[in-house]
Amino acid sequence: AYTAPDKMAVNGHFASVGQNGDANFENGVQVIDEDKEFNPDLAKYLNYSGVSHAGFNYHLISVFGSQSTGKSTLLNALFSTDFSVMSESERRQTTKGIWLAKNKSASTKMAANILVMDVEGTDGRERGEDQDFERKSSLFALATSEVLMVNIWEHQVGLYQGANMGLLKTVFEVNLQLFLKDRKSTSRSLLYFVIRDFLGTTPLQNLRNTLMQDLGRIWSSLSKPPGLEKSSIDDYFDFAFTALPHKLYQPEQFKAEVAKMATRFNEGRRDPRRDALLGEFEGGIFLSEYHRRIPADGFSHYAEGIWDQIVNNKDLDLPTQQELLAQFRCDEIMREVIVGFDVAISPLETQQAEATRMGKPEVIAGLGAATKAARLEAIRNFETEASRYHKGVYQRKRTELESKIDTRLKALFASQLTAAHKDGVQQFSDAVSAAVKAGQKKGASYDFAEIVKEQKESAIHRFESHAKEAVIEGLPWSNYKQEMTLYRKDLDKVSGQLRRDEMRRLATRVERWVRSKLNDSVGLEFNALGSGRGGSAAPENGDRPSERETWDRIWALFTSTVQEAEKRFADRAASFDASADEVDVGIWRLRRKSWGVLRSKIDEEMMEGNLLLKLRENFEDKFRYDEAGVPRIWRPTDDIEGIYTKARESTLTLIPLLARFRLSETGAPPPLDRWIGPTPATATAADEEDLTPIGGVDEDEGKSLEEETTILNEAKRQDLTVRFKKAADGVYVEAKRSAIGGMTQ
Ligand code: GDP
Ligand code: MG
Incomplete structure (x- = not known):
């Protein structure tokens, strides 16, 4: 219902009201x-x-x-x-x-x-x-x-x-x-x-x-x-x-x-x-x-x-009109103020949303400075313009503006903390791993606990500085107490994981040491069998009871080696604050793994070819050397057959002896089950995952301790006996020939 300009021609002026631009305001409006x-x-x-x-x-x-x-x-x-003005002439x-x-x-x-x-x-x-x-x-x-x-x-x-x-x-x-x-x-x-x-x-x-x-x-x-x-x-x-x-x-x-x-x-x-x-x-x-x-x-x-x-x-009601005006203007001013706020804040929101969408929350540098400035400016601008209007309406609208602004700032703040959290935990984990790797490279023993402590401190410091920067003072929601607690908890969780990794590395090192130790000592023990004089622990007088005690010595070697390894493991683990439970689990794993090491060493020594060679050497030693260890020169008058039979029977006793890991005193398998002990209550599925089942220890294996400690089965034993006898027979015939030969020469 706006009057067209031509209706408003007054005294030759076009009394337009700005439809054609500011120039038409010359006469007012x-x-x-x-x-x-x-x-x-x-x-x-x-x-x-x-x-x-x-x-x-x-x-x-x-x-x-x-x-x-x-x-x-x-x-x-x-x-x-x-x-x-009315002109004089026209009136x-x-x-x-x-x-x-x-x-x-x-x-x-x-x-x-x-x-x-x-x-x-x-x-x-x-x-x-x-x-x-x-x-x-x-x-x-x-x-x-x-x-x-x-x-x-x-x-x-x-x-x-x-x-x-x-x-x-x-x-x-x-x-x-x-x-x-x-x-x-x-x-x-x-x-x-x-x-x-x-x-x-x-x-x-x-x-x-x-x-x-x-x-x-x-x-x-x-x-x-x-x-x-x-x-x-x-x-x-x-x-x-x-x-x-x-x-x-x-x-x-x-x-x-x-x-x-x-x-x-x-x-x-x-x-x-x-x-x-x-x-x-x-x-x-x-x-x-x-x-x-x-x-x-x-x-x-x-x-x-x-x-x-x-x-x-x-009815013209001025107070109502003033309130309506205040509502209208406060809303209008709020919209203007939010436009300005958007200019500062929207890019930050976009940046965060984008980073989150990519799964890589980003700590925005200077977020707090930007949000603080934007908030202050928005509220100050609103206050300047809107506070002139009806006080009650102004207060209400100001609260509305603050809550609009703060909802967005709160989301930015929360995202910033989330990013600082994720970032911080990742950096912490990376830094500890890198320091450990550097320590390993140098070969020197590094202090894992010290590395963790240092990195945790700097991780907390980093998080705190990001969080502090983002805080807007005076707003109750703008604090990071709870997030800090969660962050510390996560760092502890990660350091726990890193410590378990470190324990594994330590365990691997200790196992390697056990392997090399057993390789040497058990190897020597089996080599001693070849000498026919009862191995390293044989009495000087040449008695042969020591062959019967081969397994006793291996068991003793084994347990003492592992015991030493356990001590190394426990000492080192204590240095990085491993708990008693963690150490218990580590030792339990070490014993089981060590048993595996021993078992495979034994299997290696007992491979058919190796064993046959050892038996033959054992026999030859007994047959070709006298009690004093002097080589025999066969003469026709010698009781070659008697000596042969005795030596052969002696060596043959080794086959059932070696076939089963038994302690001489009891004739029973070593107390492997007792020695390993029950699975610690604190052992996790991950702790058990890579372990080989052991008969008689792991009950659900369906294998007894007897079976676990059986090295050669019946068929192998018979086969071995036959082959050994053939070999021994060969040696005998050769001796017989040489005795006759010696006479004819
Ligand atoms: P308005 O209708 O009240 O706005 O009056 P205008 O300002 O248009 O003037 C009307 C007439 O009064 C014009 O002819 C003016 O010249 C005349 N006028 C202006 N000032 C005076 C004055 O002081 N005394 C008298 N008698 N006439 C005046
Ligand atoms: Mg007039």
């Missing part, structure tokens, strides 16, 4: 057109004239009075505005409506940002028409303006029935109607009478008294709403008066008086020494109590709302 439509370009005009961001630092004046009493002429003279009625323009005077004696509303067409009274517009425009002016200027001819003063008196009656009525609802705000207005064509014959003081009497009569004639019957005119209004000479007859004086009058449009205080009712001022006429306290950036929206209520004959 038509706030309400003759069709009683509000023009939302008012906001653009306030922007154009630089008032929008003035906050409360602006003033609003409305000018009333009969048509063609030189109002527009006066305003243009006072404020260097360009309100249209045609100016358009009805309300125009607004900003003071363009360069005078430094005037307040900043004075806005003037020229209310036109309040002249239909005599013709009995258009009292409706007069009423509506008066309401609008009172709801918005600090000062109501009433233009009046000197010769009309005292004419109680005059047009202006009707206007003033309307003003008083709507004032009562308006501020009945808003008694708390004690809104006052200044009625500023400008007496035109002042001749100077009647003193201004007298004119003023006459006017005040008339006003009093009007006021008492009003039917006042209940509760306000006793109210007086000065509860709502202050009064000021200026008299101006005839502009055309006394142009110089007119100019001088207008210049004087202009300086009254400044901030001022009530003069306590003068008659308060008549509003004598110190400084200017703009008292702070006249101000309607509508921030400049919300004025257009407020004016529109007010006009909408007025034009639709609704």
Whole structure:
């Protein structure tokens, strides 16, 4: 319902309202057109004239009075505005409506940002028409303006029935109607009478008294709403008066008086020494109590709302209008503020989301500095603009803004901590592994516990510095206590894992040592069998009981070797704070693995070829050497057969002996089950995973200890016996031949 520009041609001007750009604001802006439509370009005009961001630092004046009493002429003279003026020649009625323009005077004696509303067409009274517009425009002016200027001819003063008196009656009525609802705000207005064509014959003081009497009569004639019957005119209004000479007859004086009058449009205080009712001022006429306290950036929206209520004959309720305005503007300001916040924060959110999506949460450098600055700026900007509005609404909206902002900052903060956590744990694990590797490379023994301690300290330090940087002070959610606890827990978990890895490496080293030890010592033991004299532990006297004790010696060698290994293992493990349980599990594993090592060493020695060779050597030793270890030279008279039989039988006893790992004293297998012991309660599945089952130890194996310690089965034994006998027979025949040969030579 916006009026087309061609309907607004006034006195040859195109009274456009900014549709074609700022240039059309030269004449101000038509706030309400003759069709009683509000023009939302008012906001653009306030922007154009630089008032929008003035906050409360602006003033609003409305000018009333009969048509063609030189109002527009006066305003243009006072404020260097360009309100249209009826030309002398045409004398045609100016358009009805309300125009607004900003003071363009360069005078430094005037307040900043004075806005003037020229209310036109309040002249239909005599013709009995258009009292409706007069009423509506008066309401609008009172709801918005600090000062109501009433233009009046000197010769009309005292004419109680005059047009202006009707206007003033309307003003008083709507004032009562308006501020009945808003008694708390004690809104006052200044009625500023400008007496035109002042001749100077009647003193201004007298004119003023006459006017005040008339006003009093009007006021008492009003039917006042209940509760306000006793109210007086000065509860709502202050009064000021200026008299101006005839502009055309006394142009110089007119100019001088207008210049004087202009300086009254400044901030001022009530003069306590003068008659308060008549509003004598110190400084200017703009008292702070006249101000309607509508921030400049919300004025257009407020004016529109007010006009909408007025034009639709609704009860105008200013406090409600102010609250609605506050909601509208606070929302608008919030949106603007969030746009700025987005510029700073959205890229960080995107960066984090992207990193998380790639599965590599990223610690954003300087996140805290950025979020703190963005938060501070958003809230400060909101506060600057929005705090001028209704306090309750402002507080509520501020809380809303904070929660909007903080929801996003909280997510950023949480992601940052998550990234610092993951990063920190990974770095810790990598750093420990690298230090261990470096230690291994150097070959020197490194202190695993020390490495872990150092790296843990620096990991905690790193996390803390990231977290601290991200904290926004003063916000209860912005702390990392719980996350720090979780982080420490994770570091402990990882160091536990790293320690178990280190234990495994240690165990592997110890096992390797056991293997090499057993290789030597058990190898020697089996080699001794080949000598036929009972191995290393054989008594010097050449007795042979030691062959029967071969397994005793191997068992003893084995257990003492493993015992030594256990000690090495336990000592080293203690150096990196392994728990007693962990050491127990390690030793249990070591025993089992060592048994495997021994078992495979035995198997290697007992491979058919090896064993046959050993038996043959054993036999030959017994057959070819006498008791004193001297080689025999066979003579035909020798009891070759007897010696052969004895040696062969002796060696043959080795086969059942070696076939089964038995201790000589008991004839039973070694106490492998007792020696290994039960599976420790703290052993995990991972601890057991790579272990080879052992018969008689692992019950569900279905294999007995006897079977576990059986080295050669029956078939192998028979086969071995046959082969050995053949070999022995060969040696015998050869000896026999050599004995005969020796005789014939
Ligand atoms: P408005 O309708 O009240 O805005 O009056 P205008 O400013 O358009 O002026 C109406 C007529 O009054 C014009 O012809 C002016 O020249 C004339 N006028 C302006 N100032 C004065 C004045 O001080 N005294 C008299 N008598 N006429 C004036
Ligand atoms: Mg005019």
